[in-house]
Amino acid sequence: MKVTVIGSGYVGLVSGACLADVGNDVLCLDVDPAKIKILTDGGIPIHEPGLQEMVRRNVDAGRLSFTTDVEKAAKYGAIQFIAVGTPPDEDGSADLKYVLAAARNIGKHMDGYRVIVDKSTVPVGTADKVHAAIAEELASRGEALEYSVVSNPEFLKEGAAIDDFMRPDRIVVGADDEKAIELMRLLYAPFQRNHDKLVFMDVRSAELTKYAANAMLATRISFMNELANLAEALGADVELVRQGIGSDPRIGRHFLYSGCGYGGSCFPKDVKALIQTANQAGVEVKVLTAVEEANDSQKHVLIEKIIKRFGEDLSGKRFAMWGLAFKPDTDDMREAPSRVMIDALLKRGATVTAYDPVAMPEAERIFGNESRLTYAGRPMSALEGADALLIVTEWKEFRSPDFDVIKSRLRAPVIFDGRNMYEPAHVKAQGIEYFAIGRK
Numbered sequence: 001m002k003v004t005v006i007g008s009g010y011v012g013l014v015s016g017a018c019l020a021d022v023g024n025d026v027l028c029l030d031v032d033p034a035k036i037k038i039l040t041d042g043g044i045p046i047h048e049p050g051l052q053e054m055v056r057r058n059v060d061a062g063r064l065s066f067t068t069d070v071e072k073a074a075k076y077g078a079i080q081f082i083a084v085g086t087p088p089d090e091d092g093s094a095d096l097k098y099v100l101a102a103a104r105n106i107g108k109h110m111d112g113y114r115v116i117v118d119k120s121t122v123p124v125g126t127a128d129k130v131h132a133a134i135a136e137e138l139a140s141r142g143e144a145l146e147y148s149v150v151s152n153p154e155f156l157k158e159g160a161a162i163d164d165f166m167r168p169d170r171i172v173v174g175a176d177d178e179k180a181i182e183l184m185r186l187l188y189a190p191f192q193r194n195h196d197k198l199v200f201m202d203v204r205s206a207e208l209t210k211y212a213a214n215a216m217l218a219t220r221i222s223f224m225n226e227l228a229n230l231a232e233a234l235g236a237d238v239e240l241v242r243q244g245i246g247s248d249p250r251i252g253r254h255f256l257y258s259g260c261g262y263g264g265s266c267f268p269k270d271v272k273a274l275i276q277t278a279n280q281a282g283v284e285v286k287v288l289t290a291v292e293e294a295n296d297s298q299k300h301v302l303i304e305k306i307i308k309r310f311g312e313d314l315s316g317k318r319f320a321m322w323g324l325a326f327k328p329d330t331d332d333m334r335e336a337p338s339r340v341m342i343d344a345l346l347k348r349g350a351t352v353t354a355y356d357p358v359a360m361p362e363a364e365r366i367f368g369n370e371s372r373l374t375y376a377g378r379p380m381s382a383l384e385g386a387d388a389l390l391i392v393t394e395w396k397e398f399r400s401p402d403f404d405v406i407k408s409r410l411r412a413p414v415i416f417d418g419r420n421m422y423e424p425a426h427v428k429a430q431g432i433e434y435f436a437i438g439r440k
């Protein structure tokens with residue numbers, strides 16, 4: 001099948017590559033010429049395990065190509081995926097300008113039947129707006145071409161994006177007409193060979209399903225973070241509590257890890273957008289509002305511990321930071337807790353030396369020429385002469401460090417662990433002061 005993917009970011013590029021990998025011919029469009037140049041030159045603009053190889057393999061096989069030409073893209077695929085960004089507007093609601101621009105480009109140039117698939121995370125009612133934008137463009141050029149608009153939200157996680165796309169738990173499709181349903185069934189057939197993973201529903205329910213999934217996961221995390229803070233106050237250990245509740249199949253083991261807050265390009269923005277949707281609908285969403293507030297304060301939890309240990313004034317202090325990305329296996333720092341912590345430390349007069357296996361260039365881009373933030377080539381060299389180590393992202397390479405080396409490099413042996421990487425008793429037994437989240 002011929003497929004166009006509009007937007008070649010995390011979702012567009014992964015979707016395009018995976019759809020090509022099962023034999024489709026895929027054209028990926030982006031309005032950013034720099035991105036398309038990197039892709040046509042054989043590179044990829046993001047860090048995502050396995051993606052570079054998959055992109056290369058399919059480009060070499062002639063099934064995957066890239067363009068900035070909107071007309072070519074609109075004329076290419078009978079299926080047109082919209083996978084552009086939906087960043088938060090000033091009031092937190094999703095900004096649809098990129099989605100609607102993409103829809104208009106399709107309407108301007110399409111030359112036959114099209115199924116337009118909203119893969120971006122968009123508020124309920126967006127498919128209607130996409131439909132109207134295309135209708136307007138067609139009308140303005142006096143065309144009456146047939147098309148359908150479908151909602152097909154994406155559930156992939158960064159760092160595991162390929163596996164999530166190739167082996168999905170479910171494929172949600174919101175569609176109101178049979179022709180579109182048949183095309184979507186055909187397109188996704190290779191991804192559901194073991195059992196039927198397609199969940200068909202009406203468009204509005206599909207749009208809401210995406211927000212519901214992210215909001216539920218964010219709620220679990222904020223709940224566990226509150227519980228961790230409570231456990232600390234009560235002399236209990238949240239890790240044991242997590243094991244105790246996770247073994248109940250009604251609760252389950254996933255997404256129960258306390259830490260220094262959730263980040264990324266999705267949870268923070270999607271929780272905000274859902275709150276806005278509810279406000280606009282006149283529906284009070286007390287739980288969601290609390291989820292967001294709890295996460296905002298959780299991003300400061302390590303700073304509070306640092307202040308308790310070192311005092312309010314941190315001038316002259318230097319902190320080593322392991323991890324900058326919002327989670328392991330990505331260089332994405334959107335809404336990363338590390339950003340809040342770096343800002344807070346610098347504001348209090350401290351300096352920071354950071355190490356991250358892949359996100360340091362991104363941090364340099366974000367913090368520019370901030371001289372009080374420096375970078376180390378290795379985890380252990382970040383510690384040299386620092387007053388304490390902060391762990392912010394749970395990269396695998398931090399799991400089993402040599403604590404003797406940590407002790408020898410730090411000015412005093414103090415670790416603030418925002419991801420509960422170690423057994424407190426084990427670390428403390430080596431003469432290290434260890435502050436984790438909700439641990440004894």
Ligand SMILES: NC(=O)c1ccc[n+]([C@@H]2O[C@H](COP(=O)([O-])OP(=O)(O)OC[C@H]3O[C@@H](n4cnc5c(N)ncnc54)[C@H](O)[C@@H]3O)[C@@H](O)[C@H]2O)c1
Nearest residue numbers: 007008009010011030031032084085086098102120121154
């Ligand atoms: N990142 C994730 O893990 C993830 C997972 C599931 C869903 N989503 C959702 O998918 C959508 C895309 O997210 P992302 O992380 O891939 O964003 P991204 O910022 O990485 O990529 C979006 C791309 O779209 C391009 N673009 C913007 N307007 C365009 C246009 N009119 N025509 C062509 N290209 C255009 C941008 O240049 C950019 O390269 C968002 O709605 C997001 O919420 C993201």
Ligand SMILES: O=c1ccn([C@@H]2O[C@H](COP(=O)(O)OP(=O)(O)O[C@H]3O[C@H](CO)[C@@H](O)[C@H](O)[C@H]3O)[C@@H](O)[C@H]2O)c(=O)[nH]1
Nearest residue numbers: 154155156157158221255256257259262263264266326327
């Ligand atoms: O038990 C947990 C699990 C995650 N996190 C944090 O939550 C954030 C998000 O993590 P994760 O969900 O793994 O990454 P994303 O790539 O943001 O993926 C989420 O957002 C995507 C975009 O909408 C969805 O497609 C995915 O299904 C959804 O998991 C990160 O900061 C994690 O550190 C925790 O603090 N505790």
